[in-house]
Amino acid sequence: MKAGLLRLADYLGSSYWFVPTIMAIGAVLLAIGMVTLDATLGSSWMGGYAWVYASHPDGARQVLSSVGGSMITVAGTVFSVTIAAVVYASGQYGPRLLTNFMRDRGNQVTLGTFIATFLYCLLVLRTIRSAEESGGYGFVPNLALLVGVLLALCSIAVLIYFIHHVPSKIHINSVIEDVGDRLLRGIDDRFPRFIGEAPGDHDSTAEKLPATFRDTADAAVxxxxxxxxxxxxxxIQFLDDETVMRVARENGLVLRLQYQPGDFVHIGRALVEAWPPGRCDDKCADALRDAVAIGSRRSALQDLRFLVDELVEIAARALSPGVNDPFTAVTCLDWLSAALSDLAGRSLPSHLRVDDDGALRVIAHPVTFASLMDRSFGALAQYCAADMVAALRYLNALGEVSLDCDEPDRLATIRAYADKLEELANDGLKGFNLxxxxxxxxxxxxxxxxxDYKRRLRDGTAWLAGTA
Structure with a gap:
């Protein structure tokens, strides 16, 4: 249930229609409320304010008609500009970044403001009656009319904001910053937040691994x-880790997760494996299925690799022969180095997860430092090796990441990618650049x-400020 709700919330947040729809509903309720208030108060209260005066039916109709007509026209223009920006971003930065523009609150609120103002004026307009039309009793909702004028002024302010917002939002540095910032926040949120608890003694916990899950198990076992x-x-868009651990604990199971968020799964494939098999019935299986939200596209809810892939895609496109923009790739490398530096200083999860009593419950596929290094620097090595500016920043970024590394295995990974880049550069560069x-x-x-490699890297002028 939780996985489905979070998937729905992510879908609504990334949709272009949800916020405008909520604002339109709010405009309808506001129009009803203001007209009702006008019918209750009348227009006698306006005599105490010199800057407010009662309008005649014809004048009120003209004001609301002008505001409403202009708002729906501007709403169409806003939609067209947004679609044009989306098409440009899709072709320039990659189709996977479309969601980032569709979920932008500025675009959603702008469209919602104009639609809401139009609906408000339309609903208030139909309540205006002249004395001839109503048989001697006219009605002009002056307070509602005043609110309509205020909404028109707000719409003008929003239009000015939108004109500034669109070009700044599609600026490549803003696009990369948005993805990079979400990646940093994702790392901060995911680590050290794990499924259950990490085992205090990893070796002894590994010895309790069921025989059926061991690599040495024969066919029968x-x-x-x-x-x-x-x-x-x-x-897989979301995995409800709390439900997985609860089901495992309540049924006395050891569960092995076959996939992690971001992986593609086909119907009928093994999603979770449980031992002992006799303790997992259909109800238990349904609960485990409901703990996994599956959708048609990847989501950044729990998938850090998706955000890494977006930065890699932008950098790879920038370094393609048709674009040849190494400085965009440099910006992507800067954000990737920031993310990997943050990750390098954290304790990453064990694949064995235990409950509060120390019993092994879940065998997972956690994100590792080596896997994200391969996903980022490993994927970009072939592109950066063909451009001197990108190659130098690639090596600088590796140096920045190493400043937060204390484990020998992670330092060995960094050295391996430095060697890989140099090997590829031997084929991609020549002469002075090489x-x-x-x-x-x-x-x-x-x-x-x-x-004392950290001091040497900090003291070396080649690494100060990431000079390329």
Whole structure:
């Protein structure tokens, strides 16, 4: 249930229609309320304010007609401008970034403001009656008319904001900043937040791993498990870790998750495997299926790799021969290095998760430092190796990440990608450009080989301010 609700909330948040619809409903309620208030108070209260005067029916109709007609015209223009910006962004930065523009609150509120103002004026307009039309009793909702004028003024302010917002939003630095900031917030939110608790003694917990889940299990032992299959085809958007742990604890199960958020799963594939198989019935299987939200596209709710892929896609497009914009790739590398630096200083989860009593309950597929390095720097190495500016910043970014690394395995991963870039640069660069990249790679490797590598990297002018 929770997974489905979060998936729905993410869908509504990324839709272009939800906020304008809510604002339109609010405009309808506001119009009804203001007309009712006008009918109750009348227009006698206006005599005490010199700047407010009662309008005649014809004048009120003209004002509301002008405001309403102009608002629906501007709403159409706003929609057209938004679609044009979306088409431009899709072709320039990649189709996966469309969601970022569709979920932008500025665009949604702008469209909603004009539609809401139009609906408000339309509903108030139909309540205006002259004395001839109503048989001697006219009605002009002066207070509602005043609110309509105020809404028109607000709409003008929103239009000015929108004219500034659209070009600034599609600026490449703003696009990259939005993705990079969400990636940093995602890392901060996901770590160290795990399914259950990490085992205090990893080795002893690993010894309790059921035989059916061991690599050494034969065919008979390996089949001793209950398989919960996927009910849909698509990408895993959200995994309700609390429900998974609760089901495992209540039924005395050890669950192995076959996928993680962002993976593509086909209907009928093994989604979760449970042991002992006799304790997992259909009700338990349905609860586990409901804990996994599957949709037609990837979501950044729990999928850090999706945000990394977006930055990689922008950088790869920028370094393509048709675009040849290395400085956009440099900006992506800066944000990737910030994210990997943040991750390098954190304790990442074990794949074995225990409950409050220390019993093994879940075998997961956590995100690792090496996997995100491969997803980011590994994917960009072939593109950066063909451009000197991007290659130098690539090595600088590796140096920045190493400043937050204390584990030898992670430092070895960084050295491996420095070697990979140099190897690829031997084919992609020549002459002076190649010598500069080799020199920078040698500097990085020499610094990382020393125990005080952090001081050496900080003191070296090549790393100050990320100079390329």
């Amino acid at each position: 390996g089949a001793d498990r209950f398989v919960v299959t996927a009910k849909d085809t698509g990408y 010598r500069r990249v080799r020199h920078r790679a040698d500097e990085l490797r020499a610094a990382l080989a020393e125990p």
